[in-house]
Amino acid sequence: MSGSAPAPSAPPTPVLLRVLAGERLERPPIWFMRQAGRYLPEYRALRAETSGFVAFCLDSERAAEATLQPMRRFAFDAAIVFADILLVPMGLGQEVWFEAGEGPRLGPLPSLQAMQARAETAAAELSAVGKTLSLVRGALEPERALIGFAGAPWTVATYMIEGRSSDRTAARSLAYTDPGLVDGLIDVLVEASAHYLAMQVRSGAQAVKLFESWAEGLPEDLFHRLVVRPHRKLVARLRELGVEAPVIGFPRGAGALVLDYADAVPVQAVALDTSAPAALGRAIQQTGKAIQGALDPLLLRAGGPALDAAVDRLLGQWGDGPYIFNLGHGILPDTPPEHVARVVERVTGRVRFS
DSSP, X not given: OOOOOOOOOOOOOOHHHHHHTTOOOSSOOBOOTTOSSTTSHHHHHHHTTOSOHHHHHTOHHHHHHHHHHHHHHSOOSEEEOOOOTTHHHHHTTOOEEEETTTEEEEOOOOOHHHHHHHTTTHHHHTHHHHHHHHHHHHHSOTTSEEEEEEEOHHHHHHHHHHSBSOOSHHHHHHHHHOHHHHHHHXXXXXXXXXHHHHHHHHTTOSEEEEEETTOTTOXXXXXXXIIIHXXXXXXXXXXXTTOOSOEEEEXXXXXXXXXXXXXXXXXXXXXXXXXXXXXHHHHHHTTTOXXXXXXXXXXXXXXXXXXXXXXXXXXXXXXXXXXXXXXXXXXXXTOOHHHHHHHHHHHHSOSSOO
């Protein structure tokens, strides 16, 4: 008598997603911001095949390869799609390019009316990022998570207003002198980013991250207006669009105001920068939310016993979770890959995934 074949077992839930759901695991999942990038020789070789950085980001096959390169080298628990936070302004009709050795440049800011008309359709112009995610998800092991991302509204707005990377003085001043323009621009970015992230989730992203790289230096009232309110609206808009994927918020440089952020914004995890004290992280964990971070990228570059000690300290102070091991900012381009391998092995017990 022959029995029926056993039903295939469901793939394991990636540990990153388990932590984002509030679980406390024996060890934290690990991934690094900018884990796909210039510190890897294979990335530099791949990047040399395309002249412009924007063109590279929108070349789905090359961007997928860049996303997967660190996953082949190291036992990271999650990949983050290779893209850039300044793609959304392109979808809104603003010219974006990168000057070698100088960084991003943006053309004149379109009118609010013109950008409002494109807010819902900007994601369609960035469909190459969705294709990148689909390619990566097809190649990535099911037990490793895939993260999508967008620049948070205030950070993206600063580039759109100032036309380049800067100290954000002009954008912050404009928030006082022309609040209608700045708040209107941020609202456009909330809508465009929500559709962009929804597209990423439909394409295979299992979690998304909001990079508020320039939250630092804002007084409390401006922080709530330019960071907390837009993030809360963006998460709510994602849920309205049917996106159930967990959200990681990263208000870099917020200092003690990160506690207000964690309390007011319905994200599943709060990423912490290098200045975050142990007590602050524990206070957020006690609310049931996960935290992520906050190893110093400079220490990752330096290596040695001090790096080992810092890894052990972070594991000791936050490792009982829910916690995601990461940096307080991205990997620096001149970081030796062997230092990354050392940290990955210290956290996971192995260097490579298989």
